[in-house]
Amino acid sequence: EDQVTQSPEALRLQEGESSSLNCSYTVSxxxxxxxxxxxxxxxxxxxxxxxxxxxxxxxxxxxxxxxKKESFLHITAPKPEDSATYLCAVRxxxxxxxxxxxxxxxxxxxx
Amino acid sequence: DVKVTQSSRYLVKRTGExxxxxxxxxMxxxxxxxxxxxxxxxxxxxxxxxxxxxxxxxxxxxxxxxxxxxxxxFSLILExxxxxxxxxxxxxxxxxxxxxxxxxxxxxLSVL
Numbered sequence: 001e002d003q004v005t006q007s008p009e010a011l012r013l014q015e016g017e018s019s020s021l022n023c024s025y026t027v028s029x030x031x032x033x034x035x036x037x038x039x040x041x042x043x044x045x046x047x048x049x050x051x052x053x054x055x056x057x058x059x060x061x062x063x064x065x066x067x068k069k070e071s072f073l074h075i076t077a078p079k080p081e082d083s084a085t086y087l088c089a090v091r092x093x094x095x096x097x098x099x100x101x102x103x104x105x106x107x108x109x110x111x
Numbered sequence: 112d113v114k115v116t117q118s119s120r121y122l123v124k125r126t127g128e129x130x131x132x133x134x135x136x137x138m139x140x141x142x143x144x145x146x147x148x149x150x151x152x153x154x155x156x157x158x159x160x161x162x163x164x165x166x167x168x169x170x171x172x173x174x175x176x177x178x179x180x181x182x183x184x185f186s187l188i189l190e191x192x193x194x195x196x197x198x199x200x201x202x203x204x205x206x207x208x209x210x211x212x213x214x215x216x217x218x219x220l221s222v223l
Protein backbone atom coordinates (compact mmCIF):
# COMPACT_ATOMS: atom_id res chain seq x y z
CA GLU A 1 0.00 0.00 0.00
CA ASP A 2 1.31 3.43 -0.97
CA GLN A 3 1.93 5.83 1.92
CA VAL A 4 2.79 9.51 2.04
CA THR A 5 3.67 11.33 5.27
CA GLN A 6 4.20 15.06 5.42
CA SER A 7 5.85 17.07 8.17
CA PRO A 8 5.41 19.35 9.92
CA GLU A 9 1.61 19.55 9.99
CA ALA A 10 1.81 23.31 10.38
CA LEU A 11 4.60 25.83 10.05
CA ARG A 12 4.67 29.50 10.87
CA LEU A 13 7.45 31.62 9.39
CA GLN A 14 8.37 35.26 9.39
CA GLU A 15 8.62 36.91 6.00
CA GLY A 16 12.10 36.20 4.63
CA GLU A 17 12.71 33.21 6.92
CA SER A 18 13.62 30.24 4.72
CA SER A 19 12.59 26.69 5.62
CA SER A 20 11.80 23.24 4.21
CA LEU A 21 8.77 20.98 4.14
CA ASN A 22 9.24 17.22 4.19
CA CYS A 23 7.40 14.46 2.34
CA SER A 24 8.31 10.85 3.11
CA TYR A 25 6.87 8.19 0.86
CA THR A 26 6.55 4.44 0.44
CA VAL A 27 5.55 3.12 -2.95
CA SER A 28 6.30 -0.13 -4.75
CA UNK A 29 7.69 1.70 -7.76
CA UNK A 30 7.65 5.45 -8.19
CA UNK A 31 6.34 6.88 -11.43
CA UNK A 32 6.20 10.43 -10.14
CA UNK A 33 6.08 12.58 -7.02
CA UNK A 34 3.84 15.64 -7.19
CA UNK A 35 3.66 18.85 -5.18
CA UNK A 36 0.50 20.92 -5.02
CA UNK A 37 -0.49 24.18 -3.38
CA UNK A 38 -3.98 24.61 -1.94
CA UNK A 39 -5.54 27.88 -0.82
CA UNK A 40 -8.49 27.85 1.61
CA UNK A 41 -11.76 26.89 -0.06
CA UNK A 42 -10.11 26.01 -3.37
CA UNK A 43 -8.90 22.93 -5.17
CA UNK A 44 -5.19 22.05 -5.20
CA UNK A 45 -3.01 23.69 -7.86
CA UNK A 46 -0.12 21.83 -9.46
CA UNK A 47 3.43 22.96 -8.67
CA UNK A 48 5.95 20.26 -9.64
CA UNK A 49 6.46 16.69 -10.75
CA UNK A 50 9.69 14.85 -9.86
CA UNK A 51 10.50 11.53 -11.44
CA UNK A 52 13.83 10.24 -10.15
CA UNK A 53 16.19 10.61 -7.22
CA UNK A 54 18.44 13.62 -7.53
CA UNK A 55 15.99 15.60 -9.62
CA UNK A 56 15.24 19.22 -8.68
CA UNK A 57 12.61 21.67 -9.89
CA UNK A 58 12.30 25.38 -9.14
CA UNK A 59 9.57 27.96 -9.39
CA UNK A 60 10.03 31.43 -7.96
CA UNK A 61 10.79 30.97 -4.24
CA UNK A 62 10.07 27.24 -4.28
CA UNK A 63 12.47 24.40 -4.97
CA UNK A 64 11.54 20.73 -4.84
CA UNK A 65 14.06 17.92 -4.47
CA UNK A 66 13.72 14.14 -4.48
CA UNK A 67 15.56 11.20 -2.92
CA LYS A 68 14.59 7.52 -2.94
CA LYS A 69 12.61 7.91 0.26
CA GLU A 70 11.59 11.54 0.57
CA SER A 71 11.07 14.87 -1.08
CA PHE A 72 11.67 18.37 0.23
CA LEU A 73 9.99 21.59 -0.71
CA HIS A 74 12.40 24.41 0.08
CA ILE A 75 10.95 27.88 0.48
CA THR A 76 13.49 30.67 0.17
CA ALA A 77 12.70 34.11 1.60
CA PRO A 78 8.95 33.47 1.75
CA LYS A 79 6.34 36.18 1.41
CA PRO A 80 2.87 36.31 2.99
CA GLU A 81 1.34 35.28 -0.35
CA ASP A 82 3.13 31.93 -0.02
CA SER A 83 0.79 31.10 2.85
CA ALA A 84 -1.18 27.98 1.85
CA THR A 85 -1.37 24.24 2.42
CA TYR A 86 1.25 22.30 0.48
CA LEU A 87 0.35 18.77 -0.55
CA CYS A 88 2.62 15.96 -1.66
CA ALA A 89 1.41 12.96 -3.69
CA VAL A 90 2.86 9.90 -5.38
CA ARG A 91 1.88 7.78 -8.33
CA UNK A 92 3.14 4.23 -8.69
CA UNK A 93 4.67 2.99 -11.91
CA UNK A 94 2.23 0.11 -12.46
CA UNK A 95 -1.49 -0.32 -12.12
CA UNK A 96 -3.51 2.48 -10.61
CA UNK A 97 -3.12 5.91 -12.21
CA UNK A 98 -4.56 7.81 -9.27
CA UNK A 99 -2.35 9.79 -6.92
CA UNK A 100 -1.95 8.99 -3.22
CA UNK A 101 -1.78 12.17 -1.15
CA UNK A 102 -0.27 13.13 2.17
CA UNK A 103 -2.24 15.18 4.67
CA UNK A 104 -0.38 18.39 3.85
CA UNK A 105 1.64 21.08 5.59
CA UNK A 106 -0.20 24.27 6.46
CA UNK A 107 2.22 27.17 5.98
CA UNK A 108 1.65 30.63 7.38
CA UNK A 109 4.06 33.45 6.53
CA UNK A 110 3.74 36.52 8.69
CA UNK A 111 4.79 39.99 7.50
CA ASP B 112 -6.33 26.31 -19.54
CA VAL B 113 -8.00 23.11 -18.37
CA LYS B 114 -11.33 23.74 -16.72
CA VAL B 115 -12.94 21.37 -14.22
CA THR B 116 -16.34 22.54 -13.05
CA GLN B 117 -18.11 21.24 -9.98
CA SER B 118 -21.77 22.11 -9.93
CA SER B 119 -22.01 23.41 -6.36
CA ARG B 120 -19.57 25.15 -4.00
CA TYR B 121 -21.68 24.49 -0.92
CA LEU B 122 -24.44 21.96 -0.25
CA VAL B 123 -26.47 21.26 2.85
CA LYS B 124 -28.42 17.99 2.92
CA ARG B 125 -30.30 15.94 5.46
CA THR B 126 -29.45 12.45 6.64
CA GLY B 127 -30.92 9.83 4.32
CA GLU B 128 -31.18 12.08 1.28
CA UNK B 129 -29.77 10.99 -2.08
CA UNK B 130 -27.10 13.46 -3.15
CA UNK B 131 -25.64 14.06 -6.59
CA UNK B 132 -22.33 15.86 -7.09
CA UNK B 133 -21.56 16.77 -10.68
CA UNK B 134 -18.21 17.31 -12.34
CA UNK B 135 -17.70 18.49 -15.90
CA UNK B 136 -14.46 18.93 -17.85
CA UNK B 137 -13.91 21.02 -20.95
CA MET B 138 -11.10 18.86 -22.35
CA UNK B 139 -11.12 15.39 -23.87
CA UNK B 140 -9.43 13.68 -20.94
CA UNK B 141 -10.28 10.09 -20.20
CA UNK B 142 -9.23 9.80 -16.57
CA UNK B 143 -11.46 11.37 -13.93
CA UNK B 144 -11.36 11.02 -10.14
CA UNK B 145 -13.37 11.81 -7.03
CA UNK B 146 -11.55 12.53 -3.77
CA UNK B 147 -12.78 13.68 -0.40
CA UNK B 148 -10.68 15.90 1.86
CA UNK B 149 -10.92 15.97 5.62
CA UNK B 150 -8.72 17.82 8.13
CA UNK B 151 -5.72 15.74 9.14
CA UNK B 152 -6.54 12.98 6.65
CA UNK B 153 -5.60 14.60 3.38
CA UNK B 154 -7.23 13.63 0.10
CA UNK B 155 -8.66 10.13 -0.10
CA UNK B 156 -9.71 8.48 -3.35
CA UNK B 157 -13.38 7.46 -3.58
CA UNK B 158 -13.86 6.36 -7.19
CA UNK B 159 -12.25 6.86 -10.56
CA UNK B 160 -13.01 6.29 -14.22
CA UNK B 161 -10.77 5.76 -17.23
CA UNK B 162 -13.51 5.86 -19.84
CA UNK B 163 -17.21 6.25 -20.48
CA UNK B 164 -19.31 3.73 -18.52
CA UNK B 165 -16.16 2.51 -16.79
CA UNK B 166 -15.63 2.89 -13.03
CA UNK B 167 -13.25 1.57 -10.42
CA UNK B 168 -13.39 1.71 -6.63
CA UNK B 169 -10.83 3.76 -4.84
CA UNK B 170 -9.78 3.48 -1.22
CA UNK B 171 -13.04 4.54 0.44
CA UNK B 172 -15.97 3.67 -1.87
CA UNK B 173 -18.44 2.60 0.81
CA UNK B 174 -21.63 4.65 0.73
CA UNK B 175 -20.85 6.11 -2.70
CA UNK B 176 -21.46 5.27 -6.33
CA UNK B 177 -20.56 7.01 -9.59
CA UNK B 178 -21.87 7.48 -13.07
CA UNK B 179 -20.09 8.32 -16.30
CA UNK B 180 -22.48 8.33 -19.22
CA UNK B 181 -20.54 10.93 -21.22
CA UNK B 182 -16.81 11.47 -21.40
CA UNK B 183 -16.93 15.01 -20.07
CA UNK B 184 -19.15 14.32 -17.04
CA PHE B 185 -18.42 12.27 -13.92
CA SER B 186 -21.02 12.19 -11.16
CA LEU B 187 -20.62 11.13 -7.54
CA ILE B 188 -23.74 9.78 -5.84
CA LEU B 189 -24.36 9.45 -2.13
CA GLU B 190 -27.15 6.87 -2.03
CA UNK B 191 -28.27 7.75 1.50
CA UNK B 192 -26.30 10.61 2.99
CA UNK B 193 -24.93 10.25 6.49
CA UNK B 194 -23.29 12.76 8.82
CA UNK B 195 -19.89 11.12 8.40
CA UNK B 196 -20.02 12.07 4.74
CA UNK B 197 -19.77 15.75 5.64
CA UNK B 198 -16.60 16.73 3.81
CA UNK B 199 -14.98 18.66 0.96
CA UNK B 200 -15.39 16.73 -2.29
CA UNK B 201 -12.88 17.31 -5.07
CA UNK B 202 -13.15 16.20 -8.67
CA UNK B 203 -10.01 15.88 -10.77
CA UNK B 204 -9.01 15.02 -14.32
CA UNK B 205 -5.64 13.69 -15.39
CA UNK B 206 -3.73 14.94 -18.35
CA UNK B 207 -0.76 16.76 -19.74
CA UNK B 208 2.79 15.59 -20.15
CA UNK B 209 3.24 15.13 -16.41
CA UNK B 210 0.02 13.15 -16.00
CA UNK B 211 -0.78 15.58 -13.26
CA UNK B 212 -4.24 16.08 -11.81
CA UNK B 213 -6.28 19.20 -12.47
CA UNK B 214 -8.80 19.85 -9.72
CA UNK B 215 -12.14 21.56 -9.56
CA UNK B 216 -12.87 24.14 -6.86
CA UNK B 217 -14.52 21.55 -4.64
CA UNK B 218 -17.94 21.08 -3.09
CA UNK B 219 -18.26 21.52 0.66
CA LEU B 220 -21.04 19.15 1.67
CA SER B 221 -22.70 19.31 5.06
CA VAL B 222 -25.03 16.47 6.07
CA LEU B 223 -27.25 17.36 9.01
